[in-house]
Amino acid sequence: MRIALVLFCFLSAGSIASAQQEDSIFIRRLSDEVLTNGKAYDNLRELTKKIGGRLSGSPQMVKAEAWGKKTLELAGADKVWLQEAMVPHWVRGGKDILTAPNARSLDVLALGNSYGTGEKGIRAQVIEVKSFDELEQRKGEVKGKIVFYNYKFNPRFVETFLSYIDAVKYRGQGPSQAAKYGAAAVIVRSMSHSTDNNPHTGATRYDSAYAKIPAVAIGLQDADWLSSQLQKAPVSVFFKTNGHFLPDTIGHNVIGELAGTESPQEYITVGGHLDSWDPAEGAHDDGAGIVQTIEILRAFKAMGFKPRHTIRFVLFANEENGGRGGTKYAEEAKAKNEKHLFALESDAGGFTPRGFGFEASDQQLQKIFKWSSLLAPYGGGKLVKGGDGADIEPLNKTMGVVTSGLNPDSQRYFDFHHARNDVFENVNKRELELGAINMAALIYLVDKYGL
Amino acid sequence: MRIALVLFCFLSAGSIASAQQEDSIFIRRLSDEVLTNGKAYDNLRELTKKIGGRLSGSPQMVKAEAWGKKTLELAGADKVWLQEAMVPHWVRGGKDILTAPNARSLDVLALGNSYGTGEKGIRAQVIEVKSFDELEQRKGEVKGKIVFYNYKFNPRFVETFLSYIDAVKYRGQGPSQAAKYGAAAVIVRSMSHSTDNNPHTGATRYDSAYAKIPAVAIGLQDADWLSSQLQKAPVSVFFKTNGHFLPDTIGHNVIGELAGTESPQEYITVGGHLDSWDPAEGAHDDGAGIVQTIEILRAFKAMGFKPRHTIRFVLFANEENGGRGGTKYAEEAKAKNEKHLFALESDAGGFTPRGFGFEASDQQLQKIFKWSSLLAPYGGGKLVKGGDGADIEPLNKTMGVVTSGLNPDSQRYFDFHHARNDVFENVNKRELELGAINMAALIYLVDKYGL
Numbered sequence: 065m066r067i068a069l070v071l072f073c074f075l076s077a078g079s080i081a082s083a084q085q086e087d088s089i090f091i092r093r094l095s096d097e098v099l100t101n102g103k104a105y106d107n108l109r110e111l112t113k114k115i116g117g118r119l120s121g122s123p124q125m126v127k128a129e130a131w132g133k134k135t136l137e138l139a140g141a142d143k144v145w146l147q148e149a150m151v152p153h154w155v156r157g158g159k160d161i162l163t164a165p166n167a168r169s170l171d172v173l174a175l176g177n178s179y180g181t182g183e184k185g186i187r188a189q190v191i192e193v194k195s196f197d198e199l200e201q202r203k204g205e206v207k208g209k210i211v212f213y214n215y216k217f218n219p220r221f222v223e224t225f226l227s228y229i230d231a232v233k234y235r236g237q238g239p240s241q242a243a244k245y246g247a248a249a250v251i252v253r254s255m256s257h258s259t260d261n262n263p264h265t266g267a268t269r270y271d272s273a274y275a276k277i278p279a280v281a282i283g284l285q286d287a288d289w290l291s292s293q294l295q296k297a298p299v300s301v302f303f304k305t306n307g308h309f310l311p312d313t314i315g316h317n318v319i320g321e322l323a324g325t326e327s328p329q330e331y332i333t334v335g336g337h338l339d340s341w342d343p344a345e346g347a348h349d350d351g352a353g354i355v356q357t358i359e360i361l362r363a364f365k366a367m368g369f370k371p372r373h374t375i376r377f378v379l380f381a382n383e384e385n386g387g388r389g390g391t392k393y394a395e396e397a398k399a400k401n402e403k404h405l406f407a408l409e410s411d412a413g414g415f416t417p418r419g420f421g422f423e424a425s426d427q428q429l430q431k432i433f434k435w436s437s438l439l440a441p442y443g444g445g446k447l448v449k450g451g452d453g454a455d456i457e458p459l460n461k462t463m464g465v466v467t468s469g470l471n472p473d474s475q476r477y478f479d480f481h482h483a484r485n486d487v488f489e490n491v492n493k494r495e496l497e498l499g500a501i502n503m504a505a506l507i508y509l510v511d512k513y514g515l
Numbered sequence: 516m517r518i519a520l521v522l523f524c525f526l527s528a529g530s531i532a533s534a535q536q537e538d539s540i541f542i543r544r545l546s547d548e549v550l551t552n553g554k555a556y557d558n559l560r561e562l563t564k565k566i567g568g569r570l571s572g573s574p575q576m577v578k579a580e581a582w583g584k585k586t587l588e589l590a591g592a593d594k595v596w597l598q599e600a601m602v603p604h605w606v607r608g609g610k611d612i613l614t615a616p617n618a619r620s621l622d623v624l625a626l627g628n629s630y631g632t633g634e635k636g637i638r639a640q641v642i643e644v645k646s647f648d649e650l651e652q653r654k655g656e657v658k659g660k661i662v663f664y665n666y667k668f669n670p671r672f673v674e675t676f677l678s679y680i681d682a683v684k685y686r687g688q689g690p691s692q693a694a695k696y697g698a699a700a701v702i703v704r705s706m707s708h709s710t711d712n713n714p715h716t717g718a719t720r721y722d723s724a725y726a727k728i729p730a731v732a733i734g735l736q737d738a739d740w741l742s743s744q745l746q747k748a749p750v751s752v753f754f755k756t757n758g759h760f761l762p763d764t765i766g767h768n769v770i771g772e773l774a775g776t777e778s779p780q781e782y783i784t785v786g787g788h789l790d791s792w793d794p795a796e797g798a799h800d801d802g803a804g805i806v807q808t809i810e811i812l813r814a815f816k817a818m819g820f821k822p823r824h825t826i827r828f829v830l831f832a833n834e835e836n837g838g839r840g841g842t843k844y845a846e847e848a849k850a851k852n853e854k855h856l857f858a859l860e861s862d863a864g865g866f867t868p869r870g871f872g873f874e875a876s877d878q879q880l881q882k883i884f885k886w887s888s889l890l891a892p893y894g895g896g897k898l899v900k901g902g903d904g905a906d907i908e909p910l911n912k913t914m915g916v917v918t919s920g921l922n923p924d925s926q927r928y929f930d931f932h933h934a935r936n937d938v939f940e941n942v943n944k945r946e947l948e949l950g951a952i953n954m955a956a957l958i959y960l961v962d963k964y965g966l
């Protein structure tokens with residue numbers, strides 16, 4: 065039986081089959097290396113527990129940059145440097161407070177980039193709306209009140225990012241839409257279908273045409289409670305937040321490079337973002353992407369893999385409240401007329417991988433989709449059109465670079481996203497590692513076969 | 516645009532396409548129903564928090580049976596009954612203790628079905644072996660000692676059940692293999708690659724040819740510590756366990772039925788097991804399978820779905836340390852000459868679904884595999900040959916029934932399996948619900964198209 069099998073393999077093995085086999089063997093070695101000797105989990109523990117939340121401009125941002133440089137060097141980068149980018153410097157400025165009648169304290173977090181109420185706070189009546197449509201219908205009632213956007217995260221989308229896309233407009237545009245009609249402040253139901261009461265922050269964007277009114281996210285249980293109170297009688301609440309901007313400050317993309325052997329002037333970029341919201345440790349968002357990026361470098365070096373193209377491992381600055389790191393990286397690439405083959409980002413959590421999304425031409429997608437069977441044994445075989453990451457999107461938009469985002473399983477992501485429970489303990493070691501394995505395998509394939 | 520689309524759909528819709536479309540619409544409705552109104556998570560909270568661990572013969576087993584009957588009735592079963600099965604009645608009998616030198620207490624759990632040391636305990640020298648091969652080589656040194664099987668859970672398997680299959684022999688056969696050479700007791704490294712120190716229990720099987728010596732599972736950190744001590748010098752430990760059997764007692768499979776409209780005498784079975792190990796709440800193992808089973812019934816009833824075949828929703832007794840429930844169910848089915856079309860089990864945790872495994876003929880598999888694209892949008896599209904569940908295996912073995920097991924993502928399963936952290940808090944609501952959705956969809960397809 066064994067002899068027959070060997071003969072069969074020998075006779076049937078054309079060059080395509082043996083290339084596939086070679087790839088399959090390489091990816092297996094890669095997987096063994098990461099699952100056996102992986103450092104992503106230990107690195108994540110360091111980043112989250114020793115540094116913690118690292119919003120742009122914070123002292124933790126500076127520490128995280130130094131940590132990133134050192135860790136990329138330890139992982140074996142040929143060179144590591146900091147690419148300067150001016151970043152916004154928003155600070156929360158203290159504890160966010162929302163007090164309902166009978167001194168009941170609700171769990172809230174000021175939205176990122178929002179302005180505080182001032183020391184005296186605001187006391188006003190709450191008006192609940194379920195949508196912008198309802199706001200429009202009731203615009204005459206809004207003046208001087210606190211608008212409570214109680215739009216529920218839609219549970220019916222299987223991919224939870226679709227629920228996020230559906231709901232996030234109330235966080236992004238809600239304050240200015242309410243200010244347009246004279247609202248004093250805004251409360252936004254958190255973008256989550258978690259079963260706990262943690263509020264989920266995240267950036268808001270003021271429209272300069274309207275007053276920049278204070279805004280908070282509220283936990284789901286408190287949102288339901290507040291809504292139930294409003295069914296019974298008018299409710300006034302006391303509201304105090306302290307957010308404000310300090311002058312822009314200097315931040316950095318941290319970049320490690322592994323030089324290419326055949327086309328060193330052509331680049332493949334892989335990265336995540338180093339900044340994270342202040343109330344948590346930024347473990348899934350995006351500590352995971354950071355340590356996966358570094359792990360790919362470590363594994364390639366440990367295996368003695370020498371890429372044809374130069375690979376850049378980039379820890380991007382300021383994804384959360386400005387996107388200045390990603391913008392800067394693309395600007396400099398364009399200014400220097402660099403040739404970029406591909407860019408990959410992990411910024412959807414350190415969960416078990418399911419596949420990748422791509423911004424690429426149909427012809428390129430045809431080529432890419434053939435790699436599905438090589439990734440499938442590691443969980444990441446579902447390759448689809450559409451998807452990148454906020455930090456690499458400028459490369460695609462300004463230079464037409466093919467971009468891709470890792471798509472991990474999305475069910476748990478919005479339990480943690482921008483909330484205080486986005487901590488190391490909620491990341492599983494193997495799920496994190498499998499993400500890195502699939503990313504490394506994809507980079508290996510792009511490096512070998514081009515696009 | 517809308518008119519053009521409607522026309523296109525009308526013209527291109529052949530009967531196959533419209534059947535597929537009908538299925539796709541049904542499954543979407545099913546998904547919406549479960550993700551919007553699902554009761555699986557609330558039911559799991561009740562089962563785990565109000566009843567907890569429910570090993571065969573325990574008072575909690577009796578409570579769980581009553582809960583199961585009531586909950587199946589509430590979910591809308593046409594009838595619910597208890598099917599009696601005699602079950603073994605093993606009790607832990609007290610706290611398991613292992614004390615190393617300098618009074619260092621190690622975290623251990625007696626293996627299920629193991630006999631205790633007696634009141635006085637055992638004090639003996641530890642001999643570490645990495646494998647049965649090493650035990651064989653060193654059999655002359657074993658007499659009177661405590662054999663420590665320190666076989667590591669292999670991290671390289673992507674599917675963690677392969678690591679389990681690889682390692683579990685040390686728990687199952689380890690005590691008797693050591694007793695064969697005169698060992699006094701056994702310590703087994705837990706079958707897990709978790710990062711904590713929780714010991715993982717589970718059933719051992721004594722070979723009646725040898726002494727039934729006491730045996731414990733040890734947490735991974737303690738296993739590594741013990742191994743490191745043994746590198747330096749001989750180590751003796753004190754060891755006390757209290758396990759013993761009481762006489763067999765009466766347990767029950769809890770069975771709910773939804774009568775078929777066309778072939779009520781042909782059965783489809785879906786189930787999980789109601790029993791669980793005592794140190795935890797049995798949330799993933801197998802509370803998840805139980806509440807998913809009940810959820811399928813609830814969703815079918817809520818949707819007004821009337822199956823062609825009779826569907827049995829079975830909460831099996833005694834999977835963990837005897838398998839008597841599954842055996843009884845198949846025995847009675849055979850004795851009554853029942854016609855069983857299909858049986859499905861969920862017993863691999865309430866994690867995000869990836870697919871199903873099947874015990875079926877190649878011809879049946881060809882038919883089944885075509886359903887992959889209908890399940891894929893809900894995560895469960897990976898359909899493979901091989902797989903059932905311990906409770907439905909007897910139906911396959913004795914009656915040739917086609918069986919299937921839900922395959923959720925396996926990365927986290929052995930962090931919790933048979934350990935004290937297998938609790939409600941470690942189950943994600945949506946992951947649990949998606950498992951139920953995929954199971955319900957598969958049952959709908961089997962019911963409609965046969966096998």
